[in-house]
Amino acid sequence: MIANYAAKPELSRGRRFPEPAPLYRSEFQRDRDRIIHSKAFRRLEYKTQVFVNHEGDLYRTRLTHSLEVAQVACAVARNMGLNEDLTEAIALAHDLGHTPFGHAGQDALNGCMKLFGGFEHNLQSLRVVDHLETSYAEFDGLNLTFETREGILKHCAVKNAAMLGDVGERFLTKTQPSLEAQIANLADEIAYNNHDIDDGIRSGLISIEQFCAVPLFCETYEEVIARYPKLEERRLIHEIVRRLIGKMVIDLTDTSTQMIQQSGVNSIDQVRQQSSPLIRYSSELLMQKNALKSFLYQNLYMHPTVYRMAWKAQKIISSLFTIYMQDIKLLPVKYQDFIKSMPNDETYKARVIADYIAGMTDRYAMKEYGQFHDLSRLH
Ligand code: MG
Helix, strand or coil: CCCCCCCCHCCCEEEEECCCCCCCCCCCHHHHHHHHHHHHHHEEEEECCCCCCCHHCCCCCCHHHHHHHHHHHHHHHHCCCCCCHHHHHHHCCCCCCCCCCCHHHHHHHHHHHHHCCCCCCHHHHHHHHHHHHCCCCCCCCCCCCCHHEEEEEECCCCHCCCCCCHHHHHHHCCCCCCCCHHHHHHHHHHHHHHHHHHHHHHCCCCHHHHCCCCCHHHHHHHHHHCCCCCHHHHHHHHHHHHHHHHHHHHHHHHHHHHHHHHHHHCHHHHHHHCCCCCCCCCCCHHHHHHHHHHHHHHHCCCCCHHHHHHHHHHHHHHHHHHHHHHCHCCCHHHHHHHHHHCCCCHHHHHHHHHHHHCCCCCHHHHHHHHHHHCCCCCC
């Protein structure tokens, strides 16, 4: 049932360090398995999506977000006869490089790294799977296939792309990644737009009535109410959100299938040669989705409660960065040794510190900050 233009494990461009083919599983299944068994994947459980982990047990974390992205992405890939295993591997790995405290953490670390090449979580996810996981005897990183690495690197500045070799090339030639990578990219947005509605209402920061200002939400709300007029709020929200996800998945499947037919592509190489992505929403759904996204930005991400959390998170991240830059002896010995291996290289030193901070969970970062700022605790 696999389409001609799907990614095929037997035609993979391979791994950076060649390995014998796996038994009883495909190359992309092996990638997915390595991602799930990585340390960075387990840490996602304690990293913020929007709400800090300790604010409540039902909010999404980076881990549950990544699982929801994989669910949505695999549904679309399956609908379209694409490679589900590759799609799943990319979706599960897409946020491995995320800092603690969500986007606030990334923005703060990017600010700290301004003079040292900046910090970008996509690039960091690639760095995790290429270098920072150190569990295998024969290589650093997870030694994933080109196709999974290509998908993880969904954005990249041209100046960084030039230093990345094969996976960076498409940002210079303005070509496309596999359809599986394009799906994982859009599934990220489908997952967070919808789970942030759910978490936004759960937190009490936004009401259902407020969300009704968004046309797509409002029409879906009315569909549910017409069928179940007396539904209690939690069930009502779930019935709305499941329909919203369904609408986005169906629109994405139908529009992309049409785009592929029109383009006439017949292989992954032809997919890569396209000047724009073939995985797309219809223009109507795109408009509706953008309206939802900007509503969430204004009313949830910029809500005073979320903003205050983000402000504190930025202080924690930049303070830790400054402290370690001033005295590397405050770092774990492993990181001190990395820095000492390249003496007098401030850019490398900053990168090692950024790697350490980016790898922290929310609670680890808060504890570490507390130890430097509450000097009555001498441990
Ligand atoms: Mg994500």
